[in-house]
Amino acid sequence: QQAVIGVTGLGVMGRNLARNFARHGYPVAVHNRTSAKTTALMEEFGHEGDFIPAETPAEFVASLARPRKMIIMVKAGLSTDAVIDEYAPLLEPGDILVDGGNAHYADTRRRERTLRELGIHFVGVGISGGEQGALEGPSIMPGGSAEAYASLGPILEDIAAKVDGVPCCAHVGPDGAGHFVKMVHNGIEYADMQLIAEAYDILRKGAGLSPAEITEVFRTWNSGRLESYLIEITAEVLAHTDAATGRPFVDVVLDQAEQKGTGRWTVQAALDLGVPVTGIAEAVFARSLSGHAAVRGAARELPGASGAGLEASFADAVEQALYASKVVAYAQGFDQIRAGSEQYDWNIDLGAMATIWRGGCIIRAHFLDRIRAAYQADPATPTLLSDANFAAEISKGQDAWREVVVAAIRRGIPAPGFASSLAYYDGLRAERLPAALIQAQRDFFGAHTYRRDDREGFYHTHWELPGRPEARIDV
Numbered sequence: 001q002q003a004v005i006g007v008t009g010l011g012v013m014g015r016n017l018a019r020n021f022a023r024h025g026y027p028v029a030v031h032n033r034t035s036a037k038t039t040a041l042m043e044e045f046g047h048e049g050d051f052i053p054a055e056t057p058a059e060f061v062a063s064l065a066r067p068r069k070m071i072i073m074v075k076a077g078l079s080t081d082a083v084i085d086e087y088a089p090l091l092e093p094g095d096i097l098v099d100g101g102n103a104h105y106a107d108t109r110r111r112e113r114t115l116r117e118l119g120i121h122f123v124g125v126g127i128s129g130g131e132q133g134a135l136e137g138p139s140i141m142p143g144g145s146a147e148a149y150a151s152l153g154p155i156l157e158d159i160a161a162k163v164d165g166v167p168c169c170a171h172v173g174p175d176g177a178g179h180f181v182k183m184v185h186n187g188i189e190y191a192d193m194q195l196i197a198e199a200y201d202i203l204r205k206g207a208g209l210s211p212a213e214i215t216e217v218f219r220t221w222n223s224g225r226l227e228s229y230l231i232e233i234t235a236e237v238l239a240h241t242d243a244a245t246g247r248p249f250v251d252v253v254l255d256q257a258e259q260k261g262t263g264r265w266t267v268q269a270a271l272d273l274g275v276p277v278t279g280i281a282e283a284v285f286a287r288s289l290s291g292h293a294a295v296r297g298a299a300r301e302l303p304g305a306s307g308a309g310l311e312a313s314f315a316d317a318v319e320q321a322l323y324a325s326k327v328v329a330y331a332q333g334f335d336q337i338r339a340g341s342e343q344y345d346w347n348i349d350l351g352a353m354a355t356i357w358r359g360g361c362i363i364r365a366h367f368l369d370r371i372r373a374a375y376q377a378d379p380a381t382p383t384l385l386s387d388a389n390f391a392a393e394i395s396k397g398q399d400a401w402r403e404v405v406v407a408a409i410r411r412g413i414p415a416p417g418f419a420s421s422l423a424y425y426d427g428l429r430a431e432r433l434p435a436a437l438i439q440a441q442r443d444f445f446g447a448h449t450y451r452r453d454d455r456e457g458f459y460h461t462h463w464e465l466p467g468r469p470e471a472r473i474d475v
């Protein structure tokens with residue numbers, strides 16, 4: 001008997017993905033560099049389905065039905081290249097080699113190009129949902145050729161999470177498109193987490209609520225428009241008491257956030273594309289700031305404001321600030337996907353991306369259905385903020401949003417996510433921006449030219465001459 005699909009790399013994600021295929025009735029080949037993990041998988045979960053264990057890559061490849069479909073589940077980076085180098089000579093034209101790791105999309109583009117020359121379909125797939133998602137139904141973001149998707153896609157759709165019967169998996173676009181979208185997903189994940197953390201901090205320090213009280217606030221929010229996996233688990237975390245000390249668990253954890261890099265990549269890519277993802281950037285930098293222990297130590301005694309004094313009912317305003325800032329984070333993320341899609345000719349369907357994020361992934365939420373609806377109503381909508389429904393909600397909540405930012409600033413509670421999202425909103429809606437002044441400054445010191453709002457063309461003012469005459473510049 002031959003396997004329909006294979007998984008090499010049986011860490012927790014690989015193992016759970018293989019089990020997911022097996023549970024859906026697909027004979028699945030499994031392989032790991034060291035066979036102990038393969039043996040453990042067979043012993044513990046072999047009864048769950050049709051696993052075909054392989055000791056060597058050659059054995060693994062031989063057990064796959066043609067065209068072969070195999071998924072690499074190793075730590076993104078050099079190990080991925082090593083595994084590809086090992087398998088490429090064993091595969092044949094038409095075979096499909098899938099990378100299910102959190103690879104950088106530029107690496108995926110490079111690998112796809114190289115393997116295409118050998119006739120092998122290389123498919124970079126973003127998989128979100130952590131260990132449990134991999135096992136019970138992740139959100140899957142496959143890139144690669146349409147031809148590869150035609151035979152691989154139905155299997156992935158089968159094991160993906162479903163919302164209203166619709167699989168959380170769709171062909172994103174060619175080469176690195178899947179990994180690009182997964183990267184932006186993670187950037188949005190960072191922003192979402194940072195905004196939730198700021199809401200918690202304001203309720204804790206500003207309104208003096210205990211973690212147990214904030215748990216209740218989050219549970220209430222979770223039955224409203226903020227309903228999401230991240231809000232739900234935040235309530236769980238805040239409700240947890242440390243067994244060793246009896247203190248709230250959140251007080252015991254060292255307050256230095258780590259990162260594996262996908263949030264940083266999102267911001268780096270956004271800088272290159274010229275897309276302002278300010279909320280995501282603040283979230284990445286907030287993690288960096290938290291980890292700067294020595295600098296924080298040196299600054300600890302600096303004067304500042306402090307104080308509580310907010311009523312518990314202020315939580316309603318915080319909910320509005322959180323919601324509005326969240327809309328901004330998603331608007332920025334989708335903006336970046338659109339820019340990436342244009343840059344690389346991926347032709348990504350933004351509404352479809354919102355659809356496949358409704359379930360399975362870390363940022364899953366009902367909210368995504370509203371984004372899906374916004375793109376359905378107008379696929380060319382320039383920003384989610386101008387969608388009629390989101391615009392109406394934000395206009396209702398914007399006073400509260402401003403109040404929350406002011407309240408945090410007055411009390412010396414850092415809320416970079418809330419504040420920068422609000423600045424983004426105000427920046428976009430401004431009738432005129434001081435960018436005009438920046439253009440004039442650039443022209444003054446560097447003759448960089450400017451455009452006028454009343455005439456076409458580029459101009460330079462001779463700042464050094466009397467009367468400062470203006471000249472039209474041919475470019």
Ligand code: 6PG
Nearest residue numbers: 128129130186259260261262362
């Ligand atoms: C997912 C997650 C996952 C990521 C973790 C940790 O979608 O399942 O995004 O891919 O590895 O969230 O990311 P950081 O270590 O960078 O916080």
